[in-house]
Amino acid sequence: MQVHLVDGTYELFRHFFAVPSHVTDDGREVGAVRAAVGSVLRMLEEGATHLAVATDHVIESFRNEMWPGYKDGSGIDPALLAQFGLFEEVLEAAGITTLVMVEHEADDGLGAMAKVAAADDRVERVWICTPDKDLAQCVGGKVVQMDRRKGTVIDAAGVIEKYGVAPESIPDWLALVGDSADGFPGLSGWGARSAATVLRKFGHIEDIPYDAPMWALKVRSAGTLSATLRDNRADALLFKRLATLELDAPVPDTVDALRWTGPRRELAELAAGLDAPGLAGRASALAAARNA
Template structure:
């Protein structure tokens, strides 16, 4: 068995800004539902979709400049509840996050799936580098747009560090999409070299003369790390996904076809083709 864990927030953004989207009020929602149905067409059986029902989360209390959705297109923001209702109507399990974020739900679901002996592979469907920290063993990451797959080795090839070090990497270099800056002077090359050698911030030697990772400017980088060490730990905590979200069990995520509200949703979206498509898939799967 495989399970597919979809980053619904990313999908909504991707569909909204697609050059093919001609309907700013409903087009992204139609696109996300179609994208999830495409997974079923490709053979997926168990699908969970995580969304940021409220863009702010507990992380905003940790760092006031953390993303708050203030720059999000109002047409897009208005579709978050719309897409959640549409996905549920079409038979998909939805985790609409309020206190935590969609990434936390995906991490929690990946943990649940990996612990289920029936699951051969848990696929996190997003290109988001943050989710690389969850990869390893049964858990893979899939960038569907580019059809690129990442196991643990793939994450290291992509980001320069192993999955377990991804939060440490983000702590040093920052994450502009999430609104925290990292430490001055630290870039992906220097951070990658240091973390490949020592894995985590607390293991980096205090004496730069002990650095044997081939990093230029070791003394300056080390001085910055020591000066802002507590801030780096805070950024790492912000970047670390939580795995305690309530996501249920794998059996809860099995797609069983559209529900009784699907027809009304399809009509509201002016998308009868979605209902027809879901009906064909239901008949095929015997759902």
Template sequence: MRVHLVDGTYELFRYHFSPGNRDPERGAARGVVHSMLQLIDDGATHVGVATDHVIASFRNDLWPGYKTGEGVPAELLAQFPRVEEALEAAGFCVWPMVQYEADDALGAAARQAIRDPQVEQVVICTPDKDLAQCVTEDGRIVQYDRRRQVLIDHDEVIAKFGVLPESIPDYLALVGDTADGFPGLPGWGARSTATVLSHYRHLEHIPDAVGQWEVSVRGSAKLAATLADNRDLALLFRRIATLADDVTTFDHLQQLRWSGPTAAFPAIMGELGGEHLVARAEELQRRHDQA
């Protein structure tokens, strides 16, 4: 069995800002429903979709510059509850996040799903670098960029970032993440960070004194001094970049099994201008019932 976990927030942004979106009030929500039905058409059976019901999370209490909904178009924000309602009516398991983020739900669900021996693989459908920390060496948890049709496995994470998946939060703590709104430490770039973390793996293993370093990095004296002076800040950034593991998602795999459209689906899709998706969902349901 393969479990697909989808970043609904990413999907909503992707469809809203698509050059082909001519309906800014409803087009993104309609596009996400279409995308999820396509996932079923492609063979997915067990699917969970996580969304940021509100953009702010507990991380905003940790760092004042952390991302908020500021700057997000109002017509896009208004579609979050609409797409959640539409996906549930389409028969999908949906996790709208308030205190936590969609990424937290995806990570928690992946870890929970993989504990079940029935699950051969968990596919986290998002290109978001934060989820790279969940990828496993045995290939049982991978990422998949559906837009580019690129699989991101253990080797690909190392090739892209220069560190193991387990070191991704440490990596982001040092280099920063402009999309999430925390700056990292001055001078720590992608190359120097990868070189140091490929050896030490985690922040607490990096010595304060550059004379104790077992790797050679350009500007190492300054980097070591910066880390020594800002270690607590780096650890805070790592906490921000680490996916929470106490998010409630599902209790049993059966909850993730696509159940087909409900009686509410036609009316909701009518409001979203997606009447054509009703027949498609019903056809997919017939196929699944016959399988």
């Protein structure tokens, strides 16, 4: 069994900027929803059987209470933000399991569902479909990360090749380097290369010695970096907490819930309202072919 887990928020953003605008007669911008739902249906048409899409019902999460600069919805185009709820509604009408995150983020939902899937002996491969570097921490064993736009797949060795650290050190690496997309700055002076070099040896921030001579590594400005880490260790651990996915986010407790069996009746009306009746036709034709 193959399990496909899709970053719905990323898909909606990607298609919003990639496809032409489409405004319905009642004034709604729906271009991104039409394209993103069509893209997920294409995965089913290409053979996916057990699939879920994780979404951010709202941009804010529990992490906003931990760090005031954490990402929120303030910079998102209102025409895109208005499509979030509609996207979820159409996905659910298409019969696609939708992991709607409210207190958590879509990334947490993907990580939690990947954990459930990987623990199932029937599952051979778990495909996390997103280029988001946060999800690299989940890679390993059955779990791989796919960038559908580029057509690339990375396993644990690929994570090391790309970031310089093992998957389990990704939250530490992000904490030191920072993540502008999520809104935390990292530590001054720490770059991708220096962080990777130190973490390859020590694994986690908590295990990095305070004094640079104890590192026994060739790292430029090691003394300055160690002093920065020593003086800002609390911030570093907070950033690591922000970057660490919550694997107890609310998701189904079995992959059986992800098996696609066909659309619901209401998809036809919703698709017509999007000026995209073909979405319902595609879903119904696929369901008929699978049940033949």
